[in-house]
Amino acid sequence: MPKFLHTADWQMGRAFTRFETEDGAALVEARFEAIETLARLANEHHCDAVLVAGDVFDAQTVSDRTIRRVFNATKGFVGPWVMIPGNHDAALAESVWTRAQRLGAVPENVHFALQPGVINLEAQGLSILCAPLTQRHTYGDLTEPFSGYETPEGFPRIGLAHGSVQGLLPDEIDSTNPIAPNRAEASRLDYLALGDWHGTKQIDERTWYSGTPEPERFRNNEAGNALIVDVSEPGATPTVTQLPTGRYQWHQWRETLAVQSDLEQLLERLNTLPESAVVDLRLEGSVTLAGEETLLKALSVAEARFRSLRCERSGLQLAPTDEDIAALKADGYVGEVVESLRERQEGVQDDTARDALAILAGLLREREQEAGQ
Structure with a gap:
């Protein structure tokens, strides 16, 4: 029975300059602690993997120290982490992701999906269909190719994407990157893990936004959570459990x-x-x-x-x-x-x-x- 943790929108490197210096520093530190919390929850709930649906970093220009600290914080969970770039950290030819690789900061169990495609986690029996952003804004549905991706028999098909489900989110969504509202059904997905909306939100029984694990805005949108997703078998309706992760x-x-x-x-x-x-x-x-x-x-x-x-x-x-x-x-x-x-x-x-x-x-x-x- 595959089980994984769904998270997104860490926005690491975000500065809180409108606050007093002491408060801003504490809010920054809480975001690193949130990653450690995710690792702990993944262990406590016996998860097979952690899926991060984009915007791990707030910008391409974050410091080398921030990059190293992010991946140091993931070490509490030794299972696979699968991360895709979002609109804040798109997979450009030269990006924060390529810099992390050059620094040698990325643990072996952390997988980057810098190109569209499928990551098969053989030991966990999971297929992750990835739709990374390779530029900040796109105007076509990057999840559309999911329908043509072949996956091993018996492996649940899990979509991982970052963008705006068409017609179902408020206008202030960060990016213009569209996602069809019926993507899970159209592409035979057992679950579609989304990022970009910073609050926890269910789109349908197979499609969720996890939201950011640590709130960073004054919005009443259910931020500060992670999702534990159970898929008993391919085709079965997943069981989704919302867990609080936010400190502030x-x-x-x-x-x-x-x-x-x-x-x-x-x-x-x-x-x-x-x-x-x-x-x-x-x-x-x-x-x-x-x-x-x-x-x-x-x-x-x-x-x-x-x-x-x-x-x-x-x-x-x-x-x-x-x-x-x-x-x-x-x-x-x-x-x-x-x-x-x-x-x-x-x-x-x-x-x-x-x-x-x-x-x-x-x-x-x-x-x-x-x-x-």
């Missing part, structure tokens, strides 16, 4: 605050997130001065707890209540300034007035605290 969870929230309960619910949601969270938060609406103080304290705690937290608050207006103003004990000229800044915010988003009011309120609170000591 990415969350992108767009919240509008209007009343106190909105803020309370937001902070409750933040508290439920694990330490592995990568959070991109954008706030709009309005908040009282007391609410702003509560929010800033909560964000400070969350920044230290999560892997990364970025919060955009420029669209969040300060709306001091009479109680807020009274608590500041701002009288005389200072009281007039507070009221003026308050009025400048009404009816129009004035970032300068908002920031000035927040700073002044903070200074007044500090003065009050010092006076009480």
Whole structure:
């Protein structure tokens, strides 16, 4: 009963420059750890092979060190790894793949499919029909030749490709490389292992996208998984098991605050997130001065707890209540300034007035605290 692990879209060498240096480095390291996790899962589930459906590397120009580290990370599983190039690491005449070979970095059990064709894994009883990308974009279906490929009798036919299943994926799919939606049936495939869509997605009972094993974008698309595929015999419907592999969870929230309960619910949601969270938060609406103080304290705690937290608050207006103003004990000229800044915010988003009011309120609170000591 052949069994294999299906993965794709490792994007090794990807940089996370929009994050703080420490966070970006941790996100990069997690991608190497994901490969080690794949090797461990392949062993734990007694897999015969690991199939990687393209975009192992994020670009042709990744460093030699990255190349060596990628293949070092595969050593935990000594069975065959079969890898095809995707649109990010296409099999050009001179490519990251040929450089890896020149470096002597590729273990003997790792097989590159740099040309279309069939890789027969004799010991495992599997035929891998490969459709590597030899350029970044193609406009014909590279899996069409699968129908003409002959395979040994009794070997399950497993397709390995990278591209967009026509008419079934969102418009933001990375590449233009088309794949017929009925490819598995038309080419007598027992399973079609796909890459390019970074989330786990079933197309039909024999066709799946595994998604990337470690999330790297703020998309709710079921990223961070690998698939264990059981094929009991040629022609049988495969059993596909989804396993989590991702270390970090990415969350992108767009919240509008209007009343106190909105803020309370937001902070409750933040508290439920694990330490592995990568959070991109954008706030709009309005908040009282007391609410702003509560929010800033909560964000400070969350920044230290999560892997990364970025919060955009420029669209969040300060709306001091009479109680807020009274608590500041701002009288005389200072009281007039507070009221003026308050009025400048009404009816129009004035970032300068908002920031000035927040700073002044903070200074007044500090003065009050010092006076009480």
